[in-house]
Amino acid sequence: MRENDVIVLGGGIAGISAAAEIAAEARVTVIEAEPSIGYHATGRSAALFIRNYGNATLRALNAASAPFLDAPEGVSDRSLLSPRGELLVANESEMDALEAYADGASGLERLSPAEAVEVVPILKRECIVAALLERDAQDIDVDRMLQGYARLLRLRGGRIVTGLRVGALRHEAGLWRIETDEGQITAPVLINAAGAWADMVARAAGAAPLGITPMRRSAAILPMPEDVALDDWPMFASAAEGWYAKPEAGKLMVSPADEDPVDPHDAWPDDMVLAEGLHRYEQAVTVPVSRVEGSWAGLRSFAPDRSPVVGFDPARTGLFWLAGQGGYGVQTAPALSRLAADLCLDRASALPQHVVSALSPGRFATAVSG
Template identity: 40%
Template sequence: MSDPRPSSTDVLIVGAGIAGASVAAALAPHRRVLMVEAEEAPGYHATGRSAAFWHESYGGPGVQPLSAASFDALARPAADFSDKPFLTPRTALTIGRGGAETAAVDAFVAEFRAKGVVVDRMGFDAMAALIPDLRPEWTAAAYEAACSDIDVGALHAAYLRAAKRGGAVLATRARFDGARRVTGGWEVSVGGETLRTELIVDAAGAWADMVAARCGIAPVGIQPYRRTVAQLRLDVPITADLPLIVHVGGDFYFKGAGEGRVWLSPHDETPSEPCDAAPEEWDVAVAIERMQSVVDWPVAAVERKWAGLRSFAPDRLPVFGADPAEPAFIWCAGQGGFGIQTSPAIGALLAAQLGAPAPGGAIGAVDAFAYAPGRFGAH
């Protein structure tokens, strides 16, 4: 249920998914914070549909510093934030078959080792020991032992609890209608009501550019893409701890999801308008076909299928920080499929720009300037 909406605040955060909630959790003890969420409950869209895992190489070398810096906060959270870790060990294999794909696996290993990622090269025999019924043409893999599943629901709930404990207010069923610049901040329309705020944080995911436009801010080019996931029941006894299997060319991933079950995706990226995404039967069929090109596993049933929107900036790096043309408008967007695993770092780094203390440790060592919206110019 929504808390009563204040008539003024220091920081208005548009969107209460993992992006907005992580910023609110870090910032609320230091500034007055109001989160506004258009849906009945926070986390309905990308956050609530994530098949999230912490996979250090995921998102590429530009995202890796944020993922690496976030690991300790996910694996060993502070006692006042959570009484248990958010990670469950999984392991991951990035695989290829022959020729160019073998060369791509070798390049992958070299690139991420150079960044300090613990990744080992594997051949067929070692791969087959981890992947039952592996087809013989799959002969190359990069193995990451640290890959882990993330309990997204628990992490999101912990951020929301911390934000509330710090004094933040969450308003649901509160559509952001627009804002205009006034002396000392913004006059904002939310669900037919007017309020004042010093700063606006755009954490609206697929709707980020739309929110910017409603504030008179030029877009940075945030593009939503549909991603499909399905849960299969198999006619073979695959164990729940099957590694995350990722194609080096980006054609699929799948992982264990219980005894005799897997989650899989065709790694689709279909451009979409911001919407309540739904899966397409064709994409599920493609995912199954691609999985069965890797392993000889008969499918007994498609038990579930769903889709979500992953949103990317033009350079596919997250965008967080003040807009170069309007410093009272703050971007927190373009987090692709890696927003969950980078949320501790992005939340703390952005909150520090808005009045919270600078984070220490690995998070504090990240160069936040690399992700600032100013890299796109005045857009």
């Protein structure tokens, strides 16, 4: 097999986008165990760009990613974004959560209960104390984004191998040696972009796991009455993240916003968790849940501080972490992929140093030693 400068384990949006950026200056191969790229978390994303979503580090990444998502040069000939909006509603017990979201946020409008119902007519006015509307929240065309990055990667000479399981990982004589069914693949740099399996890959590589925890997130498709025109509604959600809903081709995608820690696997919904979440949603709207037309689940993987992990392992030469993106992986991929390329190619990053430090895997060693 050909020589590589960088091998990426994981063909989700994180691995594919980073590989595409790195391939401009290095020889890159992406290895994906599943038969297609984007099989797990990427292909099951709610696909929304929300500028104010996440902690301060993530909001900085959102802002850094926004220009590329709007003008994705090399990935698509048009914006990856389209108008949607997000409406957060709060009852009395959720006011603290609503104010916490508003703290440090930009571009939010405060709505009265009556105004919130004007935006999403099926909401129960009596259940709303206050609401926030973020008009700038936008849908992301995830498949076009993923395939565009994959096309760019190949155009730059990179390679994607799917359906290939990885065995032993060894670091010898300055090279990572990766055993696969097709033989051994080597490179000086190994990028761990394995999503829910990131800590497992770390252990196989002889590195300390960082506590990357996969958490299940479920969703269901609900039909709506024929006289309900919902395509122009924003995504709407409870401020305390008890549920959220988003129009999908004349129907409604509803999630219980579950975050149940699970082992890495090909996720499926827990019927009880889904039913409880749909009940919480049903209490907030005037249209009862009559039936579920389909359901699915995905895994969102979080580091202990809920910020992504991007950078070289402090104790394992040539092992690079690109993991822990949680529910922010798609919308932060442009910024994280550029950062990964900058660090792997020893270039200065355009991101502020405090953001780079907040993403470094070394922060966990610092926390322990401190």
